Amino acid sequence: MELDKFDRKILQALQENGDYSMAELGEIAGLSHTPCWRRVKRLQAEGIIKGKVTLLDPDKLELSVTVYTYITIKSHAEESLNAFETAVQKVKEIVQCHSTSGDKDYILRVLVNSVSDYERLLKQTLIHLPNVASANSTFALKQIKCTTQLPI
Numbered sequence: 001m002e003l004d005k006f007d008r009k010i011l012q013a014l015q016e017n018g019d020y021s022m023a024e025l026g027e028i029a030g031l032s033h034t035p036c037w038r039r040v041k042r043l044q045a046e047g048i049i050k051g052k053v054t055l056l057d058p059d060k061l062e063l064s065v066t067v068y069t070y071i072t073i074k075s076h077a078e079e080s081l082n083a084f085e086t087a088v089q090k091v092k093e094i095v096q097c098h099s100t101s102g103d104k105d106y107i108l109r110v111l112v113n114s115v116s117d118y119e120r121l122l123k124q125t126l127i128h129l130p131n132v133a134s135a136n137s138t139f140a141l142k143q144i145k146c147t148t149q150l151p152i
């Protein structure tokens with residue numbers, strides 16, 4: 001779908017603040033209420049706007065340790081990969097999972113309270129996920145940039 005300047009302004013504004021009223025959003029985009037509302041509904045229907053969320057501060061929720069876990073899989077058969085991907089969905093500490101190219105098959109972004117919490121999660125859960133051959137962990141020392149805003 002082709003996005004025009006009004007669509008882009010709407011999407012940029014919603015990425016900054018999902019709580020804008022339709023009147024505020026229309027003013028930002030240079031549209032009146034009804035045309036703005038129609039565009040938002042179309043963007044939702046087309047799946048460009050997937051939902052609306054509230055962003056939380058992990059540090060204030062005692063989830064200050066970010067770990068990137070690189071997973072190597074034993075078998076690359078479709079059913080084995082699907083079993084792993086389904087199991088990952090059930091582990092609340094895993095906040096992102098990407099399949100990757102190269103010598104590792106997946107990268108997980110894991111949020112926990114402490115290194116010992118991660119060790120426990122690794123020993124009790126991560127290495128027991130279906131089809132896991134190995135898990136290598138990297139601890140983030142400091143967050144330099146974190147955004148949910150797409151470069152549109």
